[in-house]
Amino acid sequence: xxxxxxxxxxxxxxxxxxxxxxxxxxxxxxxxxxxxxxxxxxxxxxxxxxxxxxxxxxxxxxxxxxxxxxxxxxxxxxxxxxxxxxxxxxxxxxxxxxxxxxxxxxxxxxxxxxxxxxxxxxxxxxxxxxxxxxxxxxxxxxxxxxxxxxxxxxxxxxxxxxxxxxxxxxxxxxxxxxxxxxxxxxxxxxxxxxxxxxxxxxxxxxxxxxxxxxxxxxxxxxxxxxxxxxxxxxxxxxxxxxxxxxxxxxxxxxxxxxxxxxxx
Numbered sequence: 001x002x003x004x005x006x007x008x009x010x011x012x013x014x015x016x017x018x019x020x021x022x023x024x025x026x027x028x029x030x031x032x033x034x035x036x037x038x039x040x041x042x043x044x045x046x047x048x049x050x051x052x053x054x055x056x057x058x059x060x061x062x063x064x065x066x067x068x069x070x071x072x073x074x075x076x077x078x079x080x081x082x083x084x085x086x087x088x089x090x091x092x093x094x095x096x097x098x099x100x101x102x103x104x105x106x107x108x109x110x111x112x113x114x115x116x117x118x119x120x121x122x123x124x125x126x127x128x129x130x131x132x133x134x135x136x137x138x139x140x141x142x143x144x145x146x147x148x149x150x151x152x153x154x155x156x157x158x159x160x161x162x163x164x165x166x167x168x169x170x171x172x173x174x175x176x177x178x179x180x181x182x183x184x185x186x187x188x189x190x191x192x193x194x195x196x197x198x199x200x201x202x203x204x205x206x207x208x209x210x211x212x213x214x215x216x217x218x219x220x221x222x223x224x225x226x227x228x229x230x231x232x233x234x235x236x237x238x239x240x241x242x243x244x245x246x247x248x249x250x251x252x253x254x255x256x257x258x259x260x261x262x263x264x
Contacts, residue, residue: 132178193229
């Protein structure tokens with residue numbers, strides 16, 4: 001098995017080391033693990049690509065490259081250039097430092113890389129580690145992801161879900177709860193939630209020279225979502241798995257809106 005790894009925290013991020021350990025076990029002795037990750041942290045860039053500027057490449061070792069671009073660039077570069085003529089069997093993105101549950105999903109470069117993998121027709125997975133009081137003080141805050149990540153990936157792959165001829169391929173958003181590995185209660189397959197009254201906001205600050213700047217800031221990550229959704233399950237000690245597609249159509253609105261606009 002050939003596996004392409006990337007992330008949005010940058011090629012030197014500790015979560016990528018965890019993902020490499022998982023990927024090497026998943027690929028097996030005869031497999032290959034390739035790393036194509038951003039040169040610097042690119043959190044919050046979603047599915048951005050370097051469409052009007054080139055992305056510089058640095059070779060960091062055998063099957064290891066840093067790209068001065070975005071996570072989706074890394075997938076494109078790996079699939080179409082750096083891995084040669086043989087496409088990867090899987091794309092794994094992460095392990096992100098922090099959760100990508102709820103509304104975070106829409107901003108995440110970790111998710112953006114998995115989306116690009118799916119658009120390229122490759123089974124893709126985004127893995128993220130929730131941070132909280134249950135794991136902040138651990139020697140390895142990624143403990144839950146490291147201990148349980150391989151089993152979760154194998155279980156999803158073993159289920160062999162199909163795309164049913166859908167135009168957009170599947171990708172998976174996996175979030176590990178903010179607890180020690182031994183306290184993980186299990187895995188739940190759930191839809192994306194939304195934290196109560198949580199939004200990104202812009203905050204104005206001034207530099208010492210009195211120049212104005214804006215910091216973009218997320219909301220409180222311990223705010224719950226509805227029961228049976230990703231944030232709720234993560235905060236209650238479960239790994240969440242959310243199958244996704246890139247189709248953003250609000251299908252429940254298509255019929256009523258078509259009727260309302262009929263003949264206009």
